[in-house]
Amino acid sequence: MLCFTESILQRAMTPFKSFILFLCFYLPTVAFQANAETAEILTPTVPTIAASAYILQDFHTGKVLAENNADAKLAPASLTKIMTVYVAFKEISKGTLHLTDLATISEKARDASGSRMFLEIKNQVKIEELLKGIIIQSGNDASIALAEHIAGQESTFADMMNQHAARLGMKNTHFANSDGLPIENHYTTARDLATLTTALIKEFPDYYPWFSQKEFTYNKITQHNRNLLLGRDESVDGVKTGHTDDAGYCLVASSLREGMRLISVVMGTKSSKARADENQKLLNYGFRFYESHRLYEGKKSLKEVKVWKGASDTVPLGLAEDLYATIPRRHYDDLKATIVVDKKITAPIKEGDKYGSVSITFKGDVVAQKDLIALKSIETGNIFQRTYDSIMMIMEKSDDK
Numbered sequence: 071m072l073c074f075t076e077s078i079l080q081r082a083m084t085p086f087k088s089f090i091l092f093l094c095f096y097l098p099t100v101a102f103q104a105n106a107e108t109a110e111i112l113t114p115t116v117p118t119i120a121a122s123a124y125i126l127q128d129f130h131t132g133k134v135l136a137e138n139n140a141d142a143k144l145a146p147a148s149l150t151k152i153m154t155v156y157v158a159f160k161e162i163s164k165g166t167l168h169l170t171d172l173a174t175i176s177e178k179a180r181d182a183s184g185s186r187m188f189l190e191i192k193n194q195v196k197i198e199e200l201l202k203g204i205i206i207q208s209g210n211d212a213s214i215a216l217a218e219h220i221a222g223q224e225s226t227f228a229d230m231m232n233q234h235a236a237r238l239g240m241k242n243t244h245f246a247n248s249d250g251l252p253i254e255n256h257y258t259t260a261r262d263l264a265t266l267t268t269a270l271i272k273e274f275p276d277y278y279p280w281f282s283q284k285e286f287t288y289n290k291i292t293q294h295n296r297n298l299l300l301g302r303d304e305s306v307d308g309v310k311t312g313h314t315d316d317a318g319y320c321l322v323a324s325s326l327r328e329g330m331r332l333i334s335v336v337m338g339t340k341s342s343k344a345r346a347d348e349n350q351k352l353l354n355y356g357f358r359f360y361e362s363h364r365l366y367e368g369k370k371s372l373k374e375v376k377v378w379k380g381a382s383d384t385v386p387l388g389l390a391e392d393l394y395a396t397i398p399r400r401h402y403d404d405l406k407a408t409i410v411v412d413k414k415i416t417a418p419i420k421e422g423d424k425y426g427s428v429s430i431t432f433k434g435d436v437v438a439q440k441d442l443i444a445l446k447s448i449e450t451g452n453i454f455q456r457t458y459d460s461i462m463m464i465m466e467k468s469d470d471k
């Protein structure tokens with residue numbers, strides 16, 4: 071819950087304070103607050119990022135903290151594989167695919183160029199091994215093998231990728247293959263990749279730790295994760311690198327510090343070192359100047375309200391999921407919460423039905439808002455309850471006049 075306290079300035083003006091305290095405490099406070107107000111107006115300058123496009127986004131709130139050319143349609147190289155594994159995770163969640171299933175390696179998969187897992191034709195490989203080969207080793211052969219196993223052929227799998235992209239709101243994305251090797255009509259944007267990465271981390275927390283794995287051994291061949299940030303910054307736990315001559319060096323990174331997760335995307339840098347360095351700049355900038363707070367927990371009652379004509383007199387209202395707000399650092403006390411509840415709530419009530427809203431404002435601007443929903447269902451009451459409440463509602467209406 072939000073907690074709002076008296077400001078330092080108000081406390082300093084209490085009439086019981088001595089004149090000495092006024093000189094020593096009040097005047098410096100005024101100077102501090104003036105500096106704070108100046109800092110509010112002057113947005114911290116984003117460091118120069120040497121990339122064709124980039125974006126820095128808060129995972130929990132979706133607030134964009136920095137961006138440039140974030141909607142430019144660019145070749146994604148192996149960043150494509152974030153969607154490849156997302157589709158596989160979706161199939162696993164539906165029960166149509168299992169980690170222990172065996173995929174037979176085709177000639178096309180075996181002959182894939184670029185980074186490889188070194189699969190052999192006609193071998194049968196577990197889906198879990200293919201997924202790790204894609205995530206950690208960026209295997210093009212593993213991507214094709216997985217796509218063929220799930221959809222029969224890679225082009226059909228690409229259709230599945232595009233369907234998920236549309237569902238997630240990736241408006242400037244189109245996939246034509248599963249591995250990201252250069253092909254016509256295959257593109258995405260920094261913003262869309264941030265959207266995809268957010269969905270992957272949120273929907274598949276059990277599999278996401280694979281993205282932080284630094285090496286993977288298959289068929290006695292050990293290969294290392296190309297994400298240099300995994301060995302440089304302990305807070306970074308993913309996500310995926312990419313490189314082709316057309317795309318340049320790309321990296322989607324995610325970092326978790328003190329409960330705040332940031333996602334950064336850089337596309338079109340000049341080297342593997344540069345993509346790590348530019349992502350590090352963005353992450354450090356975000357954590358230095360912003361903070362994210364969980365203000366309310368999902369599925370917890372925020373308010374018990376009267377129910378008319380129901381089998382129960384009240385219903386608990388809350389949020390479907392946690393509510394976060396991203397704000398400049400050291401400005402938590404400037405947040406204000408407003409809960410608005412519908413005046414008359416009448417049974418029957420279905421769990422999840424909307425009966426109001428929770429809004430969070432910062433300096434007068436709405437920074438977060440979610441529906442206030444019923445946390446349980448309430449059936450219609452018996453004839454006596456309905457009749458009594460009907461009379462009471464008529465009397466209340468008369469009193470309001």
